Amino acid sequence: MFDWETEKAELLKKIEELMERKRYAQLREMLLPMEAADIALLMEELPEETMPLLFRLLPKELAAEVFVELDSDEQELLISGFSNTELKEVLDELYLDDTVDIVEEMPANVVKRILKHTDPDVRKSINEILKYPEDSAGSIMTTEFVDLKRDMTVEDAFKRIRRTGPDKETINVSYVIDEGRHLIGLVSIRTLLLAEEDDVIEDIMQTNFVSVSTLDDQELAARSLSKYGFLALPVVDTENRLVGIVTVDDAMDVLQEEVTEDIEKMAAITPSDKPYLKTGIVETFKARIPWLLLLMISATFTGQIISSFENALEAFAVLTAYIPMLMDTGGNCGSQASVTVIRGISLSEIEFSDLLRVIWKEIRVSVLCGVVLAAANFVKLILVDHLLFQNPAVTPLVAAVICLTLVCTVLCAKLVGCTLPMLAKKLGFDPAVMASPFITTIVDAISLLIYFQFAHMLLHIG
Incomplete structure (x- = not known):
């Protein structure tokens, strides 16, 4: 386990030394086993001019994870130094809700460039999420989830999960919808694994589920995830059609923001979203x-x-x-x-x-x-x-x-x-x-x- 507090100074010194000696392969090998959040913390401590080089040493998937963990100032700095190809590669690796968060925090000129290099379908989804009121469940949801039909067999379900799962934020729970995309149930990956291949989804799905509306307060969604111990929570529109899910990582961010805001208000300070x-x-x-x-x-x-x-x-x-x-x-x-x-x-x-x-x-x-x-x-x-x-x-x-x-x-x-x-x-x-x-x-x-x-x-x- 990486101990940030005790090893930070030593790691920073080693990174700077390897960069001065241009031992980039060795530096890459040192970074690969680390968690994305820890790499982001290290990058924020390094001089700005070294950040793009360090970022380019990382594999695409890890680089995208690190990018999400960076503060908006560092993200803007990297985007300004990205070529169009590099920007598209990073955006393609991001989950939709992370892309929306970045778009909300960037200045207009950066947002324009981000949307320009985003796939049309993703751009449409981003615009739809941005239409929801600030601090609503719809504003923090992602549309990247696995949906199943009630008449599918377990074998069919696994085929769909294998085909669509790599692009989804989570596959731990799949959501069962009808022809009108109304949410009628959910089924966990554990239930699917323990079922027979010819079992029908309608017979094994869970029909007693908890969901939130797109217009519900984001804190309600976060607290529901905390209360029930879910990893994700379905989000439905006013007609009970499934439009997205709120994942536990987004819920943790919401709760942290709410706690920080309450502490600032209790100390008679106008809340701020900046460190x-x-x-x-x-x-x-x-x-x-x-x-x-x-x-x-x-x-x-x-x-x-x-x-x-x-x-x-x-x-x-x-x-x-x-x-x-x-x-x-x-x-x-x-x-x-x-x-x-x-x-x-x-x-x-x-x-x-x-x-x-x-x-x-x-x-x-x-x-x-x-x-x-x-x-x-x-x-x-x-x-x-x-x-x-x-x-x-x-x-x-x-x-x-x-x-x-x-x-x-x-x-x-x-x-x-x-x-x-x-x-x-x-x-x-x-x-x-x-x-x-x-x-x-x-x-x-x-x-x-x-x-x-x-x-x-x-x-x-x-």
Whole structure:
């Protein structure tokens, strides 16, 4: 197994040495046993001028696999250096969905050249897939699958698989269609191998299957593949006609993109489809500054609350010292609840109908957490702040104000953290938007209002 992390530097050094000495045959032999993804990672680390030469050393099939694994910038660089013949050879080796991905990421002049050197049938399929909405199952499917007729025998099925299989992305599952290309069943290669040659496909096919529509969200297709452990998922149109399949490798890409997008939204960053090191400074700035401005402006409400209780703070200045602790604890509790609920929503474990169950659970959790935190804080205030540091302002009554505020803040924070993502989902927004920064700002204001309310009731200030 190729260990990228430990062997990268050594391999890069060896590649550069062999290229300098023009030992191309030896370099080719070194690359052949490697996985395409690892070769792509190595090529991205090498100087740009060496990439085309290294790429041309690879066999056509391996070269196409490496090409798919490269980032769009490297792909564009190679395409610009390809002759028309080389470009056509690479395109002929690519699966349709990979070609569509490349077309979507390339600038117009490169796309025009790619389509010009693509077979007419493939070009037609590319254009059909590009018509589907972005982020739909139709946009990530491939039309390269094996279809069978219900009246075929197992022997006929194997003949068709041998004849058409080399050009298909997968032959592990074949899809049974009728005369109108409606999907009526599927049969695995294992079932075919274990059946008799004269068995009829209709008698051995599986009629209880899962499919998605071309207009379904791509994340639904990806999660269906993950849920059922399929290697491919059939895609049908509005009339249940089989038009393509979504394979597990595309599903993994979708899930990775969705997770990355959620993480960026939860960190208050506008999502980007570019790797961090390949995103320009201005682009990174534009992705971050809108949220920072919004959160900064919303945080001014916290300042206004503190200003409105300025007299109370003057009378009991010691209360000021514990504001950061209360706000941070509330923000942390809200973040815990929101992240847990957002994760549950993304995995389809939590629906809006579960709102009351979620709230009831978070209430019980928050009571336990709040009591433990308040008890620990009360002991710390009396033993450390009052006795050890001999701070006379920290009286048992002041400690009670702080600890009661802590209990209520934890309760409110967890309720806000669990309900906002679910409400956002119900209203059609991405739940990830209601994550840590946004919830922390809300909880900060709530914790201050609770704090000064208890100070007013118990200390008679404000």
